[in-house]
Amino acid sequence: MNKVVKAKVSWVPAEAGGRMSPPPGPRYITVARFEDDKDSYPKEAWSLVLEFSGLPDNSLNVIADVRFLVEDAPVQLLHQGSIFELYEGYRLVARGEVL
Numbered sequence: 001m002n003k004v005v006k007a008k009v010s011w012v013p014a015e016a017g018g019r020m021s022p023p024p025g026p027r028y029i030t031v032a033r034f035e036d037d038k039d040s041y042p043k044e045a046w047s048l049v050l051e052f053s054g055l056p057d058n059s060l061n062v063i064a065d066v067r068f069l070v071e072d073a074p075v076q077l078l079h080q081g082s083i084f085e086l087y088e089g090y091r092l093v094a095r096g097e098v099l
Contacts, residue, residue: 002067003075009050009086009096011060018093022060025052029069030093035083037074046073048086066098 012018032048033041047069056062068075077084078098086094 002071002073003078004065004067005078005080006099007050007064007066007084007096008099009062009064009094011056011062011094012092013060017091019088022056022062022094025050027051028064031087032084032096033087034077036077046070046077048084063099064096066096 011022014020028050029047031042031045033045037044049067049069050064051066053063053065066078068078080098082098084096084098085092086096
């Protein structure tokens, strides 16, 4: 079983280049770039699965259960305080922090 952590996810507003609206959920899967491993991105990239515990607030923040899509991913990146960015292609759509 993959390691699952709680994270605060902040969606980038559409006017700042993000999505037109946050994904409806409750599950969302996309590529992540971790601050701890930024030099290997995008050559080595990992997909995250996010399970939202509710809808984003007025500031476009939401809490999610986060895990890697595959079993053999570098779970050490999912430590408390870990910072990551979520991408759709080359477009930055959200930033997150493991709680």
